[in-house]
Amino acid sequence: MASVDAQRGGVQGAHRGGGTDTAWHPDPPESGQREQPGPLRIWFPLLLALCWMLGTFAVFWLSDLDQRVPNKTQLCVFVFSATGLFAFGYAVQAWRCKPDRFLSVAPTEFTRARKLLFVGVGYHVAVSAVAMATLGATGPTSVWSNVRDPANAYFDKLDAYEQGVGQGNGTLTLLALLGVCGTMLAPLLVVYWHRLSWPVRTVGLLGLAFHATYYLFVGTLKGLGDVAVMLGAGLLVVAVTARRRPGTRRGRLLALAAMIAVAFTAYMVFSQAARSTVSGTSDMVRASPTVASVAGPHVANGVAAVVFYPTHGYLGLAHNLQVPFEWSRGLGSAPAATILAEQQFGADASAHPSYPKRTENATGWPAQLYWATIYPWLASDLTFPGAALFMGLVGWFFARVWLEATLARRVLPLLIFAQLWIVIAYLPANNQIGMSPESVSGMITLLALYLCRSRPARRAA
Template sequence: MAPVQARHATAPLQGLSWDDGAERRDWPTGRESRGRRRAGEWAPLAVALFWMLATFGAFWLSDLSDRVPNPEMLCAFVLGAVGLFALGYSAQILLNRPGRTTTTPPAQTTWVRRLVFLGAGYTVALSLLRLSALGATGPQDILNGLRDPAAGYLHKLDAYEQGIGQGDALVSLLTFLGVLGTVLAPLLVVYWRQLSAAARVAGIVGLSFDAAYYLYTGTLKGLGDTAILSAAGLLVVITAPRHSLTRRRAAVVIGGVIAAVFVGYLAFNQAARAESFGTSDLTRPSPALVDLVGPRAADGLTATAFYPTHGYLGLAYNLQEPFVWSQGLGGAPAIRLFLQETFGVDTSAHPSYPERTEYATGWPSDQYWSTIYPWLASDLTFPGAALFMAVVGWFFARVWLDVTRTRRILPLLIFAQLWILILYLPANNQLGMSPESVFGLITLLILYRASASRLVRV
């Protein structure tokens, strides 16, 4: 045992397993084992394809489809990109031989607890700085934002226009440490049973402060990210053969509750915005729905359906515009903003695809969505963006196999981040919308590459 202990002391996170301690069971054997493993390997692809195709199909069932100027081109591109994503994922799964799953002693979960504490501290600090910059003074302000999300959202937009909170040195430092903002939700979900009571409380406090900021500002982004990261962790729990059927069923129920709460707040939030800002022609509810549930609820339900589908109309407009290279600045709006605020770089000379489309068609790039594809195409062209989806699918499958076979933390965190990219695909490049998300993902990818070279083993 001594050599093993020494090795773990120098590489404390190597092979860390969420199966340790609470449920020490042997894998199923024979046909049952092969069936569970095979189903688990393909589960992320099935969920991703369902989401991509369901949102695209819902778009064609809406009134927005009547405005599409190039339906054949839109269908060919979207279905081609989705097909390439599936091809990349399938190639990774089929070319990888089944591997044995590794486990480590329960003591290794100490390092997960430390990461949870670090993530909680980071999230609390960043949330408090942002709340303070926007003038929040206590819980009552948070409750006011919860009651009237439209007012909170307008307050945030006004603050941004005035430059409030921009250029803060401490916020900039925390931006570079964005990798700590990626750990909390997935680690809490996957390792809940192995965490100490103090770590659980710290994690919940961290997520609560994060939610408080987004509720105060009436913003859906952070709440949606947390819901997605939690759901990614639940998928790991559901597909792990070592977990009991009861635990997997509990994970499904918890996932359903998270989805219901988020969708409910989404409808409430969008109804409040529609009431305060007015309802555009694009989100006007049908008279039959108004008669059935009332005008406010009808606005909320219509906006909720509009939320994940209208980006395809923006994509159709973008597909009509010629390619102009954005010099590497078009894919991630957060990088453009960071360069402007931190280094004074003028990025206006190299607009992104959505910005150029706004000039040409009037489709507002900062108000309505255009899917992730025009952001990628700003530097890759649209054919390049479609091919990039094959790379995303291939890498998505690779980290998922790492998650299920090696139990390492880095693949788990990257897997959760990729779910944000995939589920926001009908909207925008969500991972590129905030600086801490960009730097967090970059850090994870660098560490993952280093781990492949055995420079880092996490």
């Protein structure tokens, strides 16, 4: 059943003269200046990604969930293999990095990038307003009521989906197909922040605030997490390309990134604690007695849920690894694409279910209630060995767009880089990009624009 979230999207971001592929840099070098990338610029994203991927896996083993793993050796071999191939793919691209490939820096086309920022603002305002109205928002009072009560807001949203609210909404469907614009606002606002006037900055912040308001209205963490990750990706790019007093600027950027992470985590604790009050907690989520004695059982449940959220998917992965492969005919990797195929082309997904769905039937691990990492979704069409090899390709491409964004200084690789960070951030949970049509269409559009760039642009990048 398609949901309102699954129909949210954006406005097409292609423009004449190369689309979103504009050159940029927060501190442009002098004309003809050659720039040599240091180790930090080349390898830092890989280090961060590995810390997250291996860190969540380590936390999983430190929890009591490890006692439920039926195939510990198989799980470890697969996770380390997939992670190692991701790192290998990144290293192959980084090792072949020749600075001369990235030194053809075009003049900054700031006006075009600013237009894309305004398009992104318009997208967020339009799609959020339509989605909230569809789910029954009548004004600021009703919105604020839901924001204060995220648990009931979340369960009200689920009830609305079960009743088919928003299904077949033509406006939401159209916006979902134009979802590429949802990738623009957050990273562009961060990267161009110091060059934007205060009125433009204010408009950009209001666009993000409106977007966040929708997800607060429905008590859902997905969109908030996506925005936080894209902001973080933009901050990372600015941090390593800072030229003027880099130590001071990087310190401020680090503080800002920490504030974003703390704010998101705090809301996550609040939201999960509220849900536990309404619906109780899973038997797999066990609050720490120490936290409960200090902050109370309500907060302890929220903290336990936050720790459980990005780590329990490895237990789901272990169950999926036990199930034999059956090809899902291209319908298993991305749930949003499956919904689109069913609604628009009459495909029967039940005839060729995804790996998580077949695992639910075989082992009882609920595909819709708990996570299983990104790997079973990829394995639905690629097999598990194929999914591990695919991570090598992801690592290779991750390094490529990072180097293009920071050395060739182009907007399109920047936007793809931010989307790949969403893939990595949610890797211990699910295939986040494939969970909603606007994310799928947005990523497909970005990749199509990347592949269709003119030959000179590819050579320069």
